[in-house]
Amino acid sequence: MDLKLLAVFDEVYKTRSVSRAGENLGLAQSSISISLARLRRHFGDPLFVRTSDGMQPTPHATSLVAPVRQAIELLRGITRQQAVFDPVKAQRMFRICMTDITHLVLLPALINRLRVIAPGINVEITHISGQTPRMLESGEADLAVGFMPQLEAGFYQQKLFEQDFSCVVRRDHPRVRSRLTAAMFKRENHVLVTAAGTGQNLVEEALERLGVQRNIALRLPNYLGMGGLLASTDLMVTVPRRVAETLVRIADVKQLLPPFELPVFSIKQHWHERYQQDPANRWLRGVISDLFLE
Known part of the structure; x- marks a missing residue:
């Protein structure tokens, strides 16, 4: 053996x-x-x-x-094995758990970077779930990236960027022009994204404290097709700012400041303490953190 x-x-x-x-x-x-x-x-x-x-x-x-x-x-x-990871020669798969935010904001940049500096590296993405802590601990996943306040002892974390919220509607919305008022916000029909890690619970808690009620006309499990949906309807959505910026780039929509003060939260990368010194894991964490420091 x-x-x-x-x-x-x-x-x-x-x-x-x-x-x-x-x-x-x-x-x-x-x-x-x-x-x-x-x-x-x-x-x-x-x-x-x-x-x-x-x-x-x-x-x-x-x-x-x-x-x-x-x-x-x-x-x-x-054997005092000194593990070495050479990204140029490495042929392996990294598994990363992501929220919808990091899927939209991080994934394109990460894939483009890997094709240049580590062409033999492939990536498999899974959604953040209740199984994420166990997957990080067992090594079934290398990293988890997103808004995950539920991760407890035994996990390291690094903040990548802070995130606030924006409202998004179609560019030629008949009632919402360049400025969004509280009255407009309350009057319009809204989309609610229920996916974990989007910070949506922070929005709901803030609106409840302010006594603001809105009409949720549509509930969705994720952001899939959100740009096309908004561009084709009069619906409004409140999303993390970087998601809003992405939607503006890919669809005929516009981004507006919310008429209420909403909280700020942090997007982080998380890993288990078992892999704190693992060379491959350390390299991947460095690549991801560098994408947000440029």
Whole structure:
């Protein structure tokens, strides 16, 4: 039993996929299959069984994952392995949990940067959810980027930028011109985006404190198609300012200051303390932070 075999076990357990485990470890799929065969012989158990949901672990594999991960850490410490990450040569997948805001604001710039400085790096995006803390802890996700005040002890964070709110309507709106008044805001029909991490709860709490009631004509789970929707209707939406700026660039809409004082919140990147010193994770965090310092 060597470190390579243990790493294969751990990666297949995390990804539930032979091919994705190979991508992350920089090994051919055939090498992963050979390693799995050796592991199965050693433990006398199938360990992973192919299903419609990927390679699912057997009960014995589930019981092994904690000691295997402890053994990996121990072996790395004993051998004083100095991990090195070379982005120019690296061939791997990073998994990032994102909110809709960071999907719109960060993702295009990140992909363009990676194509230049690390052409072998690929990215998989998942939505922020209740499973995000567990995914960061287990290594199923490398980073989470967005507004996530629910992340507690055991997680590091770095502020990327502060965010306030703007209102958006179609450019030729018949009633809303260049300035939005409180009366206009209360009179118009509004869109409410219910996705987690948008800061929308901050808006609702602020309006409730101010005693402001508005007519929610449409509730949506995310910002998908928001630009086209607003450009084709008289609806109004209150969104984080950078989302509003993006909508202005891609659709025939305009951005207005809200007529009420709304809170400011921070967009951050989060990672688990297990990966604080991991070279690949540190490199990715640096790339993302640099995008907002330019």
